[in-house]
Amino acid sequence: MKAKMTVNKAFTVSKIDPRIYGSFVEHMGRCIYTGIYEPGHPATDNEGFRNDVKELVKDLKIPFIRYPGGNFVSGYNWEDGIGPKEDRPKRLDLAWRTVESNQVGIHEFINWCKEVGAEANMAINLGTRGIDAARNIVEYCNHPGGTYWSDLRRKNGAEEPFKIKTWCLGNEMDGPWQIGMKTAEEYGRLAAEAAKVMKLVDSNIELVACGSSSQFMNTFAEWEATILEHTYPHVEYISLHSYYGNQKNDLPSYLAKSMDMDDFIKSVTAICDYIKAKQRSKKTLYLAFDEWNVWYHSNEKDSKNEPWQYAPPILEDIYNFEDALLVGCLLITLLKNCDRVKIACMAQLVNVIGPIMTEAGGEAWRQTIYWPLMQAAHFGHGTVLLSTVDVPTYDIEGRNGVPYIESIAIHNEEKEEIVILAVNRSADENMELSLDLQGFELGDVIECKEMHGHDIKLANTKENGQPVAPVDGKLPTISGNSLSATLAPLSWNMIRVTVRA
Numbered sequence: 001m002k003a004k005m006t007v008n009k010a011f012t013v014s015k016i017d018p019r020i021y022g023s024f025v026e027h028m029g030r031c032i033y034t035g036i037y038e039p040g041h042p043a044t045d046n047e048g049f050r051n052d053v054k055e056l057v058k059d060l061k062i063p064f065i066r067y068p069g070g071n072f073v074s075g076y077n078w079e080d081g082i083g084p085k086e087d088r089p090k091r092l093d094l095a096w097r098t099v100e101s102n103q104v105g106i107h108e109f110i111n112w113c114k115e116v117g118a119e120a121n122m123a124i125n126l127g128t129r130g131i132d133a134a135r136n137i138v139e140y141c142n143h144p145g146g147t148y149w150s151d152l153r154r155k156n157g158a159e160e161p162f163k164i165k166t167w168c169l170g171n172e173m174d175g176p177w178q179i180g181m182k183t184a185e186e187y188g189r190l191a192a193e194a195a196k197v198m199k200l201v202d203s204n205i206e207l208v209a210c211g212s213s214s215q216f217m218n219t220f221a222e223w224e225a226t227i228l229e230h231t232y233p234h235v236e237y238i239s240l241h242s243y244y245g246n247q248k249n250d251l252p253s254y255l256a257k258s259m260d261m262d263d264f265i266k267s268v269t270a271i272c273d274y275i276k277a278k279q280r281s282k283k284t285l286y287l288a289f290d291e292w293n294v295w296y297h298s299n300e301k302d303s304k305n306e307p308w309q310y311a312p313p314i315l316e317d318i319y320n321f322e323d324a325l326l327v328g329c330l331l332i333t334l335l336k337n338c339d340r341v342k343i344a345c346m347a348q349l350v351n352v353i354g355p356i357m358t359e360a361g362g363e364a365w366r367q368t369i370y371w372p373l374m375q376a377a378h379f380g381h382g383t384v385l386l387s388t389v390d391v392p393t394y395d396i397e398g399r400n401g402v403p404y405i406e407s408i409a410i411h412n413e414e415k416e417e418i419v420i421l422a423v424n425r426s427a428d429e430n431m432e433l434s435l436d437l438q439g440f441e442l443g444d445v446i447e448c449k450e451m452h453g454h455d456i457k458l459a460n461t462k463e464n465g466q467p468v469a470p471v472d473g474k475l476p477t478i479s480g481n482s483l484s485a486t487l488a489p490l491s492w493n494m495i496r497v498t499v500r501a
């Protein structure tokens with residue numbers, strides 16, 4: 001099969017905001033406890049955080065991490081996680097029906113973020129709490145000192161403010177499962193008032209309003225329009241959440257699910273712009289896709305969980321090769337929309353639907369989905385080029401015209417290189433990709449990495465030595481400003497080429 005991709009140096013989508021490679025750490029399951037934090041584990045630092053996990057997170061180059069939930073945040077009292085650890089209360093976490101020890105709280109999380117080189121993104125509780133707790137947490141975290149909450153932070157060991165820039169106004173408040181679920185009117189009013197006081201405390205912060213918890217909610221679209229009527233002047237972003245799965249074991253349809261993500265992004269963008277027009281606003285709202293991933297493998301097992309355990313194994317999806325291919329398509333989709341999607345968080349980071357798995361007291365390793373995220377986070381920087389792709393398509397139930405490749409070209413001006421990310425969705429044919437890079441003077445191929453040739457159900461486990469990982473691929477050829485590459489059937493590919501400035 002053949003594909004012809006054309007880009008031009010002058011026609012761009014946007015600069016990539018590095019926060020598009022964000023992640024998410026929630027107090028749930030084993031994400032924190034026995035994930036990133038495990039006192040007594042042979043590889044811990046002085047604070048009880050696992051060094052082996054820290055290394056894997058650093059290798060991933062995650063720039064931005066959302067915390068502490070997720071559904072958990074809607075019942076969370078942030079004050080439970082500050083002060084001497086021995087005085088912190090154990091609480092029932094009603095979101096996941098587990099026991100929360102509060103041994104990790106804001107201070108520990110911020111210190112850990114510094115160590116892994118990521119910016120912290122904090123969510124506030126708009127389920128059981130409201131404006132008062134919202135203003136207090138911003139004062140505690142961001143006010144320099146001389147007031148009750150800021151001095152308490154200093155007493156608790158952090159002389160300097162945390163300067164948390166981005167805050168989420170609650171989580172999935174449209175969901176019937178959410179503690180303190182609200183109607184769009186109720187949430188819109190509360191979020192607007194919380195936003196107002198939070199910005200009175202610190203005018204430098206940026207805020208994310210809660211969009212629908214998926215594009216398949218009955219209230220989707222109406223929810224966005226209503227909550228934005230209230231919050232548009234007060235916030236910078238609206239959130240999108242979406243999880244995907246191959247429940248029907250139908251690979252062509254599964255790999256096309258990134259097109260659902262694209263539709264979702266386009267719809268939310270349209271709603272934002274409708275409210276912008278309606279309110280005669282000069283401000284453009286951006287999108288924070290702050291929960292996305294594959295999530296379905298663990299559903300059956302989780303339905304049998306006993307309540308009130310400490311750090312039980314929940315949502316422990318074991319990812320296989322086809323999941324890595326879809327994650328590659330989803331990453332490319334986020335990048336194609338980087339003019340509006342400024343933040344995106346793969347949910348979550350460790351054990352809970354995570355690219356990293358750990359064994360309590362044992363090893364930590366990379367799941368299959370770790371690799372496309374890692375390669376994009378390392379090399380997908382600069383400007384996304386607008387592309388046209390002429391490629392055969394296939395039809396699935398409910399959608400016609402799924403292109404056999406998902407691809408993107410990025411111009412990294414700083415490093416003077418072009419980075420191509422591409423997935424070949426065809427199960428049986430090579431894709432002969434010819435890429436016309438108009439306006440560029442191409443140099444040499446720096447590297448060509450690919451993941452392909454595995455059984456689509458092959459997972460990376462502790463026992464099998466994690467076979468799904470990128471390897472060197474056949475180097476593309478360059479002629480003038482055109483590049484020719486062969487993309488193997490069912491493959492994830494990353495190609496880097498030098499360009500002259």
Ligand code: AHR
Nearest residue numbers: 026070071072171172347
């Ligand atoms: O990431 C797991 C859960 O999915 C989050 O807690 C929630 O926000 C979403 O429903």
